[in-house]
Amino acid sequence: MALLLGIDTGGTFTDAVLYDESSGVVAKAKSLTTHHDLAIGVGGAVGAVLEQSRIDPAAIALVSLSTTLATNAMVEGQGGRVGLVYIGFDAADAERPDLKAALGGDPVLLIGGGHDAMGHQRAPLDAVTLAAEVKLLAPSLTGFAVTGRFAVLDPSHEIAAREILRRETGLPVTCGHELSAKLDGPKRALTCVLNARLIHLLEALIAATEGRLSVLGISAPLMVVRGDGSLVAAEVAKTKPIETIFSGPAASAVGGAFLARAPDALVSDIGGTTTDVVVLREGRPRIDPAGALIGGFRTMVEAIAIRTCGLGGDSELMLEQHGLESHLKLGPRRAVPLSLLAIEHGELVHGTLERQLRADLPNELFGRFALRLNPSRAELPALEAEVLARLEKGPQAADKLIQNRRELNALQRLVNRRLAIMASLTPSDAAHGLGLHQAWDKEAAAKGMLLFSRRRNAMGLPFAETPDILARLIIATLTRRSAEFLLECALAEDGFREAGLSRHALAAAALDGHSGLVRIGLSLTTPVVGLGASAATYYGDIAGLVGAPSLVPEHAEVANAVGAVVGGVHVSAEVKVLQPVEGIFRVFTRGGTRDITDISEALAFAEVTARAQAEAEALQAGAAAVETSVAVEQKKAVAEGREIFVEALVTARASGRPRISG
Template sequence: MATHYLLGIDTGGTYTDAALFDEGKGVVAKAKALTTRHDLAVGISGAVDAVIEKAGIPVSAISLVSLSTTLATNALVEGQGGRSGLVMIGFGPEDLKRDGLETALGTDPVVFLPGGHNVHGHENPLDLEPLRTALPELGTSVSSFAVAGYFAVRNPEHEIRVRDFLRQHTHLPVTCSHELSSKLGGPRRALTTLLNSRLVSMIDRLVGSCERFLETRGIHAPMMVVRGDGALISASEAKVRPIETILSGPAASLVGARYLTGLDNAVVSDIGGTTTDVAVLEDGRPRLDADGAVVGGYRTMVEAVAMRTFGLGGDSEVRINDRGLEARFTLGPRRFLPLSLLSKAHGDVVTAALERQLRTAHVGRHDGRFAVRTGVPDRLASGLQPQEQALFDRIGNEPVPLDQLLSTTPQKATLDRLVARGLVHIAGITPSDAMHVLGRQGQWDAEAARMGLALAARAKDGAGRVLAQSPEELAEKIVAQLTRQSCEVILGACLMDDGVSGVDARESTEIDRALRRAAGIVRFGVTLDRPLVGLGASAPVYYPAIADMLSAPSAIPDDADVANAIGAVVGQVRASVTVFVTSPDEGIFVVNGAGVSVRLTSQEESFALARARAEKAALEQARLNGADEPVVDLRAEVDAPEIEGSRKLIEARFIATASGRPRIAAE
């Protein structure tokens, strides 16, 4: 019997991970490559080629490929995406002021059309004329359309008519709000649809480039993408509904954590180069954000893991405040290129500059810091101000020491703007460098890390004392700070999940005493009610101390470094459909959802039709999402209070969820 290998890929902020998985043997091989932000396919090819070579298998043995990505999340956070035209059916301009829709819309055009439906699915006449008038200009100024109709979740007929009209006359991608959510709340559903339409071309490029890479390698297998709730979706559906991939990476890590540890209940903390993500496993499933995922400051209607993300990681900037009588250390939220990584890539250029700085008698404010271009295409550097262009021209593909690059204070602000544009990296000491000095990590250049920490240790606090007597002493202080800040963010996330307000883990005297185990007549303690699962490449070196400070049992699986990639292939395909029954008049029952509205005179018949519709639509959507043999689970929620001695139906919701493993390539 042939072995079916599943290939999981995760594109993170620093690394792209790949893992080959066999359902009988587990992880067969794993590999990493540096993420290439200007072209993610380059990093993907590096990781995939390496993992196939390690496994020594023919590419024909790969029967499924699954991708988790932070691209959609990052794009929304950074305000990126295409220009979209928003079509509002049955809404007015005042509705733009709700749920942040006006802010999200920005300068993108909006067209209001008469039409829409009421709560029972009855229509107001649709008038396409305003759209027909605006179309000549719209068709050439936007890259996609978003369509949101009043009560479209009850009757999507008008959204479908507008979608078909736009496709016929513009051939541009069109997203309808009823395709993304069955929840009421028109403006927020419109916001979710607008954000989705902006992401369509971006995710299409990512998935398309990944598909083309697989094709060139001869890998002919179905391709899946992880959704924000941890379920899998086919690549073709991800292109249509890219917003469902927001928080894809964190969701994959939770699914991977559940598989690797077997724990049903746990706090999962995933430390990467840039961020720490904290979430809760409850009864074997990721806890979801009941109100919809918040990304880039916008509350969407997308079901996603209740993930808290903090700017703290192995590549966090080490900030030293030496103005007080005792120096204080804080980490993040900015990401630096670790000196050890920079030196591995650029060798003598880095070490020569560090040696020069160490030979000087005085301490320089820019010692141990460099600037280097990120490598994005030149076209992305267009539109720079003259001072920005001049500084950018002086920064090449080889690192430049900041003490030679910056001669005036305003230039520092200019450099920060180039960093914010994604054109330049700043390199300096990080926790990863501290771990290299202490011998707990060794993948990069430990000597460059030692020199960088030696430079930083020479600085003096307000009492005239050097920060540390040796690079090793400073390294211990940096790692201790990472341990402490990690505990604070984990506690902060868990307190938010518990609904506890008014307690800031960073400022609380009681939590401070508990974490320090401070002596006193009153002893404070703090712990978690479940194990702490540590994920990430550096989890084994950081999380034992973090769990110990939290007085919690720790679980750090062997393959913690590729948990996201594993989660990408062990997850399930899942699709959920809701069908509604309302009663506008005595003895009349209206069935809405998963088809045209139907009026019946029997509650029993309407409920039976709603159940059958929901089950059929969920199974169809699950198969469309890539499920092989989905099974369906149905639950009903009936709001029927007793009024004057008799029950009055307000609304019944029949929610069918179909799930199954993704189909794999045939032998």
């Protein structure tokens, strides 16, 4: 059977899995994700699985990549500068708050043209104005987004505008009708703008990945995981990078379902930065009907319904004072674990921690280091620029870097802007201290815990008597917070969306196992599938708190990379049928409209068209062969005692396994 290579780029690690279709996982490896150049981490992980397996790289028949690139770029406000060509809309439409925020000052061209709700042309496309304006804008842009009024019914103006833009500028162009068949022009324009902004980023990643694979002797076709868990050919993904939003979590959900053989479950993937929870129904992750919400923008992109909490193995650990009580606070921000920082900067970490352990009084900056993360592309205030410049030579102990409260605030602002990151004590360090993890520097973790345990509580006493007590408290805090989050996700799925329900006094009593005159209990009805490198460490206890079976399948630590190769190609195509006047049924297709006088003939034509479009797009997306199903949804109204056809939506779904080489 074929050998398949799955790759996932996560916030902390890049995972690779070599998968045999007949025998399962052959080899697996992790490499630290290299955020400045993701292809380096990809090369490290892939090189490791090749070395483990000793296979001929030419024997690999397919490579599939899941990536956080699109998600991270949107969250961090990265991407190119694009121009929106808005056909048939007026200035007020361009002022819609979400669209205006997504544009962020990028230019808008209001061009005459567009169609009405029945697909009739409202005005001819103003091609002359468009050609003249884009020549002036092109030198300052990386691409264009084109959205026409009711272009989902008749895309001809968007298509004509795309040809003009390509001819006059040579820049990439995204058309709204290619991303969604749903109405709501401004929302489609927002999705289109975000997609156009990401194109050059995903192109660069795919090119770099293909280059690294070529160096390693791998020439197999490359697929990319979409946000709904399906696969698409890399060449197609380049034009629709926004569809890779939630690519990583989607791959985890698919991989978790495959490995655990659990058709209905809560899949909980604990990473370094976040915990992602996805509901599985009949072996597939549930799709968010409202569209993917990312970076504060609600898009028209199909993606898994995912809930994310800023809680992971690398969550920053802080001490909070509440009156006379002191509590541990985890996250939501990620920190570099001390045990990991010590791998590359052992002299700095050990020397600093030993110096601080000799101090008479603890300091809030003890046990913390600062690292430069990304170069700034914008001019910074003087104090922030000065603090950032001090990090150019490498990580610095925070108590040596920071001289006063103003500088500390400046450092926090740099961290918030992802220009710097802190290294400090984390749950990963606690796990190393207790011998639960052994990948990094256990001695650095032990020193960090001893230092933190000496911090003073609200009563002026050491927070923990021993480092081991502190480590167990950290793990218990992570376990409890994770159980609360699982419970919150399950309650929301059942329709109970009131904030804080999982921390209500009764819910807390249930998690504590209270049993007095009243026995209080809460339990899940489906198993919890725990994924991630640390899942085996935590999820037995986490699932136990919520009264659910815990499934931590073999290879749970690389389930995302497994999901990248076991998924399939899934493509949907929609054709709408309206009745503009009684007795005329208008079918709207990508190639134009057709009026038919018989409803049965109109629906049959719509079904044939939708089926052909879905199958063609599935093959283009990389499917070897496809199976297609068609669903018809009709809306009717009753007037004067008789039923009247209003509209119909014909949806064809084509699915198949990806083509492989050899």
